[in-house]
Amino acid sequence: MTDSKRPLHFQSADGRFGLSFLEDAVEELLKYCREAEDVETGGIIIGRYSEDRATAVADRVTGPPPDSKHFFAQFLRGVQGLQELLNCVWSKRERQFYLGEWHYHPLPNPVPSADDIAQMREIANSKKYACPEPLLLIVAGPPAQGWLFSVTVHPRQRQMLFLKETSLS
Numbered sequence: 001m002t003d004s005k006r007p008l009h010f011q012s013a014d015g016r017f018g019l020s021f022l023e024d025a026v027e028e029l030l031k032y033c034r035e036a037e038d039v040e041t042g043g044i045i046i047g048r049y050s051e052d053r054a055t056a057v058a059d060r061v062t063g064p065p066p067d068s069k070h071f072f073a074q075f076l077r078g079v080q081g082l083q084e085l086l087n088c089v090w091s092k093r094e095r096q097f098y099l100g101e102w103h104y105h106p107l108p109n110p111v112p113s114a115d116d117i118a119q120m121r122e123i124a125n126s127k128k129y130a131c132p133e134p135l136l137l138i139v140a141g142p143p144a145q146g147w148l149f150s151v152t153v154h155p156r157q158r159q160m161l162f163l164k165e166t167s168l169s
Helices: 023-036 082-091 114-125
Strands: 008-011 018-021 041-049 055-061 097-105 135-140 148-153 161-166
Touching: 008 148, 018 023, 018 135, 023 041, 023 055, 023 097, 023 135, 041 082, 055 097, 082 097, 097 114, 114 135
Parallel strands: 018 055, 097 135
Antiparallel strands: 008 018, 008 161, 041 055, 041 097, 135 148, 148 161
16 A cells, blocks of 8 residues: 555566656556546556666556546556557657556455456567566555555566565665
8 A cells, every 4th residue: 555645666576577656657647546436447658668677667657548448347448549659759769668557446456357467468479569578557446545556567478477566775
């Protein structure tokens, strides 16, 4: 459980994979979650990699594209406008990438479903995404009880790994 007034950091037990969410990206993410209230929502994570490529740095998140479908226990992310956005952030000097997906569960259960895992495997194996190790961040609420986070990485042709929330040393 965490508040939204700080960046978030996650690391795999073996130290091979990490995710750092900058404070502005955390604020944006939680804004989308609050707006969704009692239905699932989500979007994509955009950012860059550390020099050693062991840590993904989430600079921003998108909200749900307009063609997304929201339900109490399911979110189907649309695609409208995402390719144009990714082309734009790639062409800028910072060369930002698609890092993975995020979505919100309105109940305090941040565990990936079988559908979530299948979607992430599909993304990892898709040449279209060009992301062999996509991340999935699940935010669970409700906000009055505090936010819960779950981060998994889905390496191509390997089992998913859970990343644990850590603090920067």
